[in-house]
Amino acid sequence: MNENLEKLKKVLSDIDRGALPTTTKNINGVFKVGTKAGYEKVVKGLDEVFFQDEETQKYAIDYCKKILEGKILDNNQSISSYEALAVHYLTTRLSAIEHGLSDIRIKYAYNEKDAGTGAFYSGIDKSINFFFHNTCENVDFFARRPGNDGGNSRVKEFLYQIKVINHELTHADQFSNPERTISESIEDISPEYYIMMKETVARLLTNTKESKYLTRKKKVEEKEWWSESRREGIDRLYHDNHDQFLFEIDANVGGYEYGKKVMEKISPKLKSIFEGSFSSYYVKDKTEVRDFKDITWEHDTNPNDDKVSAQHKASLVIDTDLASAKQRALIMQQYPALAITYNPNGTKKTLKQVEEDQARRIESINKSDEPQQVKISKIRKINTIYQTAIESDPVLSLEKCLEHMGKISYEGGEHYHHNSPEKELRETLKKAKLLIPCIEKADSKIVLGFLKKYKKEMLSSSKRGQKNISLYESKKLAYYDLCGLMRKNRDIKQVEQEERQEMIRLDQEKRHALAKAKDILSKVFPDFEPTPHTYEFRNDGNLHQVNNEQEKRLLQISASKIPSSSMLSKFGFSRDDVYSAINTVYDFRYKDSEAIDEQVREQLDNEEISIIPNAFEPKGKNKDEEPNKTNTQNKIIEA
Numbered sequence: 001m002n003e004n005l006e007k008l009k010k011v012l013s014d015i016d017r018g019a020l021p022t023t024t025k026n027i028n029g030v031f032k033v034g035t036k037a038g039y040e041k042v043v044k045g046l047d048e049v050f051f052q053d054e055e056t057q058k059y060a061i062d063y064c065k066k067i068l069e070g071k072i073l074d075n076n077q078s079i080s081s082y083e084a085l086a087v088h089y090l091t092t093r094l095s096a097i098e099h100g101l102s103d104i105r106i107k108y109a110y111n112e113k114d115a116g117t118g119a120f121y122s123g124i125d126k127s128i129n130f131f132f133h134n135t136c137e138n139v140d141f142f143a144r145r146p147g148n149d150g151g152n153s154r155v156k157e158f159l160y161q162i163k164v165i166n167h168e169l170t171h172a173d174q175f176s177n178p179e180r181t182i183s184e185s186i187e188d189i190s191p192e193y194y195i196m197m198k199e200t201v202a203r204l205l206t207n208t209k210e211s212k213y214l215t216r217k218k219k220v221e222e223k224e225w226w227s228e229s230r231r232e233g234i235d236r237l238y239h240d241n242h243d244q245f246l247f248e249i250d251a252n253v254g255g256y257e258y259g260k261k262v263m264e265k266i267s268p269k270l271k272s273i274f275e276g277s278f279s280s281y282y283v284k285d286k287t288e289v290r291d292f293k294d295i296t297w298e299h300d301t302n303p304n305d306d307k308v309s310a311q312h313k314a315s316l317v318i319d320t321d322l323a324s325a326k327q328r329a330l331i332m333q334q335y336p337a338l339a340i341t342y343n344p345n346g347t348k349k350t351l352k353q354v355e356e357d358q359a360r361r362i363e364s365i366n367k368s369d370e371p372q373q374v375k376i377s378k379i380r381k382i383n384t385i386y387q388t389a390i391e392s393d394p395v396l397s398l399e400k401c402l403e404h405m406g407k408i409s410y411e412g413g414e415h416y417h418h419n420s421p422e423k424e425l426r427e428t429l430k431k432a433k434l435l436i437p438c439i440e441k442a443d444s445k446i447v448l449g450f451l452k453k454y455k456k457e458m459l460s461s462s463k464r465g466q467k468n469i470s471l472y473e474s475k476k477l478a479y480y481d482l483c484g485l486m487r488k489n490r491d492i493k494q495v496e497q498e499e500r501q502e503m504i505r506l507d508q509e510k511r512h513a514l515a516k517a518k519d520i521l522s523k524v525f526p527d528f529e530p531t532p533h534t535y536e537f538r539n540d541g542n543l544h545q546v547n548n549e550q551e552k553r554l555l556q557i558s559a560s561k562i563p564s565s566s567m568l569s570k571f572g573f574s575r576d577d578v579y580s581a582i583n584t585v586y587d588f589r590y591k592d593s594e595a596i597d598e599q600v601r602e603q604l605d606n607e608e609i610s611i612i613p614n615a616f617e618p619k620g621k622n623k624d625e626e627p628n629k630t631n632t633q634n635k636i637i638e639a
Contacts, residue, residue, distance in 0.1 A: 004049050004056045011045035012063055015082045042082055043108055046089050051097055060090045064266050072154055073269070087158075092128060092165045095262050099169045104128060119164050121171035128168045159274045162262060163255040170254025174247055175200065186361070187381035189337055191388040195292055195311050196247040197335050198392065202317035203238045203245070208325045213237050213317060237317070241297040244310055249288045249295075256282040293391075308438040311392040315341075319395070320442040322346040340389040341396065348446070351390070351399040358386040394435045395443045399450050401432035405478060406457030410467050421471055429478045436485050444495040451486065455479060517581035523571050524578055 014020060020038040051057050067087050071077040089106060096104045105127035119130045174196055189197075206213040213236075242248060256278050263271035288295060296307040308316075318338070322328050328346040332338055340357070341349050349357075365378050390396045405428050408421045439447050458479045459472070486492050568574060 002053060002055050005059055008049045008056055008059055015086050020082050039085060042085050051093050052102060060094060061266050064090050068267055068270060072158055091162060095165050095169055095258060098258055098261055099173055101169060101172055104172060119168050121168045123175055155273055156277055159277055162259045163278060166258040167251045167255030170251040186385060187378045189385055194337055194385060194388055195392060197337050198314040199245050199247055201331055201335050202314040205317055205321035205325055206237045210324045211321045244295050244297055246292050249285050252285040253289055312394040312438055315393040316440045319348055320440060341393055351396050394438055395446055398432055398435040401428050402454040404428050406454050422474060425474055425478060432482060433485055437489055439489055441491040441495060444492045513584050517584035520573055520577055520581040
């Protein structure tokens with residue numbers, strides 16, 4: 001007989017015979033509670049059984065049916081906690097087989113603290129983890145819930161557990177093969193999978209120490225099962241929006257569909273109750289998966305305190321945290337579909353880069369020897385996933401809108417989904433205006449940059465003819481409408497304010513440096529006075545440098561004749577101070593230009609052009625030999 005079947009029969013026989021250690025304590029009149037050692041013995045015994053063969057699976061199904069239809073349906077029957085644990089384990093194992101995950105690990109955790117009951121899937125060791133409080137004293141998988149009394153409350157609780165089991169197994173399904181390579185199988189990634197993958201990455205990143213989303217602005221005081229660290233704010237983005245994450249909604253759908261299949265095999269009676277209990281939730285979840293673009297999240301970090309599209313928020317989280325998170329290389333390796341919109345180092349690709357990648361993939365498919373129908377199918381999938389990637393990213397999507405608005409024209413015979421150019425412009429503007437409010441600081445400079453970039457394209461429409469004049473005016477208004485809306489976004493406004501403050505700071509530093517440089521030059525070269533146009537304040541209020549090449553050359557040669565630092569010490573300057581002063585006034589890097597310096601000196605010597613009087617030359621030296629020195633110099637400076 002099958003060895004695994006013999007092992008299974010032995011463990012279940014021990015449970016039926018009451019061979020495991022028990023106490024006399026009852027919970028809600030349902031369970032005879034055993035000891036922790038007894039629970040571990042049950043789980044260990046069942047772990048040793050492999051369920052790949054049909055004979056073992058059938059025996060497990062028959063055992064579950066005996067307990068469920070013989071005791072669960074009879075509200076007066078008591079069920080030992082070992083029976084409850086065995087049925088829970090067997091239905092989990094049978095569900096895993098239904099999912100095609102026969103190698104999944106099943107783990108039970110006991111917590112001394114009042115940490116509630118629940119389950120989660122761990123991708124690290126590919127395990128389904130069930131946990132409950134008070135060690136083994138409350139393993140009440142089928143116990144009545146508070147407020148429930150009589151009837152089929154035990155049945156509904158058991159069926160709820162079946163749904164939970166299959167919910168967690170669906171999570172294992174969702175990311176059972178994250179290693180799929182972006183270069184070979186991108187056409188196999190569905191839009192829903194792509195969005196779930198990005199949401200998963202966003203959740204992981206919000207739990208890193210570098211994350212902007214690590215803490216909330218206000219503490220949450222509710223006393224529930226989550227830990228103190230979570231009450232302080234860790235992972236709040238996920239907690240606050242748990243039911244709106246696409247991979248959670250999709251897992252609800254899987255929990256229902258697979259749970260129904262499992263109950264069909266174990267007990268058709270329970271299957272009908274299962275459908276009646278959860279079908280309405282299933283219809284709602286199925287609709288939300290189909291309409292995933294409409295799902296929104298809430299979080300304190302939204303720039304304008306509005307709800308934001310969940311798919312857009314996931315992208316914004318990744319933009320903010322991926323470039324700085326320590327594990328970005330690991331993230332890019334584990335979730336290669338991110339390569340559609342991100343570089344290997346975690347930086348964001350531009351719209352042009354994304355579209356060039358898409359074009360290369362399509363070109364590669366067209367050049368292959370595959371049948372035409374296969375090519376068409378693959379290209380269609382490539383286009384779908386790239387369209388999803390761009391539309392789910394608010395920054396890329398906004399740039400796409402601006403690019404499109406710039407190209408809208410009456411010329412060339414373009415067709416815009418049967419719209420007139422004016423209507424197409426209005427609809428694209430409407431889409432762009434919905435994207436701007438959610439932009440966060442990490443992308444503010446990018447958005448400000450390409451808004452300036454597309455200004456010329458937006459305002460380049462032909463003005464010939466009444467229609468073109470009207471379209472030009474509409475595009476100009478659309479552009480300034482977007483600019484106005486951007487300045488209402490708090491993050492963008494903050495970036496612009498910081499940039500203005502930085503410009504003011506740099507301008508003040510520049511003014512101070514110029515004043516100091518002028519002081520040094522006036523002492524080292526007493527006759528030196530920059531011409532009025534060497535540097536000037538213009539109408540914009542900023543200081544601008546104007547290179548006077550003749551002055552620069554004269555000062556360069558003069559600086560080359562500066563004596564040693566010891567002779568400059570009486571002024572409190574070094575030779576480097578003098579060089580720095582010249583560079584400050586003329587934006588001229590003297591030290592990096594020795595070859596040029598020699599060339600200029602030779603040129604000036606050949607032209608017999610005199611230098612500015614050096615403070616360290618004896619006054620009157622060769623005065624009789626150079627009667628026109630000062631006049632020659634002044635003519636050059638005044639030139």
